[in-house]
């Protein structure tokens with residue numbers, strides 16, 4: 359079997375059976391990265407030497423009979439994860455020269471099990487965006503059609519999986535940044551419940567929303583990756599101390615009798631017909647598999663985008679205050695301290711990040727705080743209550759991930775409002791703090807992938823993974839590959 363067709367599980371079997379070494383697999387991946395980068399641009403930094411060294415160490419472990427599921431598997435990380443000794447930019451010029459002194463817990467967990475790091479993946483600057491066009495390191499392209507965006511902000515994490523430039527990747531999701539690129543690139547992407555995965559060592563965008571999660575080519579790999587990174591971390595006070603279920607063991611239980619809610623606010627008139635068709639087909643598939651559908655309503659959905667863009671920008675304005683040219687990152691030449699701050703930030707941040715800092719600072723400023731920030735927090739509670747109420751009736755919800763398939767590069771970058779509105783189906787999940795997954799569910803007439811979203815109860819990852827697995831067994835979408 360071709361290494362570029364392999365899932366984590368298939369590569370693991372080949373490594374364990376000694377048909378292939380991690381050195382060979384890693385070498386092949388590095389070659390493919392080099393060959394495809396001019397067309398795709400998934401990576402900001404390729405860690406060739408470290409990767410080969412880690413592959414050698416993994417092969418040694420395997421020879422000694424120590425072959426964990428992740429040993430020797432070449433993975434890659436969004437450039438928002440701190441990696442000790444390896445440049446971490448978060449897609450920003452302000453961190454162009456930043457070499458972190460420590461690593462993110464989620465990466466340490468993968469590395470400790472023998473995973474190989476191929477490099478750091480492109481993203482929107484500070485994870486602010488839906489198209490990967492706001493990176494200071496160029497735009498990533500969609501492997502299915504290189505004139506289209508791969509989605510964002512974890513665009514590099516999705517394109518690398520779709521172009522088979524990594525076996526699996528990690529991304530982060532604040533308002534859809536794992537699920538939307540997964541949907542646009544035809545891979546599986548899961549945003550876990552807030553608190554499920556440690557965010558220690560993950561550069562903060564909006565701390566009450568950010569979560570870490572996997573992007574993979576199938577649900578089984580997704581379960582494996584989630585199992586590896588989930589769990590309590592004393593270094594992240596928002597991580598929850600509740601046991602991590604054996605997600606992989608419970609995948610095959612089927613969906614007979616599963617109650618799936620269809621929120622009417624997510625099936626709107628403006629929905630792209632190809633997306634609508636994929637949703638109808640997905641519903642049909644689940645019905646055949648024995649699931650039951652229930653019509654539900656999440657009445658405050660309309661307010662989600664506005665609420666999100668107040669809360670996320672307010673938190674971002676506070677989180678990004680630390681980039682002042684003093685302790686790390688870009689420092690501009692200037693005569694006085696205040697001038698140095700201003701110039702460093704003016705030169706270091708891109709236009710979208712500046713826009714968000716200004717919006718957030720405004721929403722938090724005296725006189726406006728109650729009218730905007732406090733109001734948004736109250737509406738967030740209403741949105742959360744919509745989910746709690748509906749989850750008393752259903753086990754999971756099924757919705758589109760995005761209103762359209764991947765749009766063209768350049769189409770929305772000068773129209774921030776249109777860009778923000780495209781997050782309407784992913785944002786409410788982050789505001790509610792629950793979990794959701796994007797699964798390949800079809801293709802548009804133009805040949806672009808379309809994802810379906812399964813939303814689970816808080817800490818209900820097990821259920822959405824099981825439902826996702828059943829869907830995958832009944833469909834072929836996840837087996838299609840971009841002809842790149």
Ligand code: GLN
Nearest residue numbers: 485486487532533534535
């Ligand atoms: N597109 C959304 C934003 O720009 C979500 C980004 C994310 O999830 N990091 O904020």
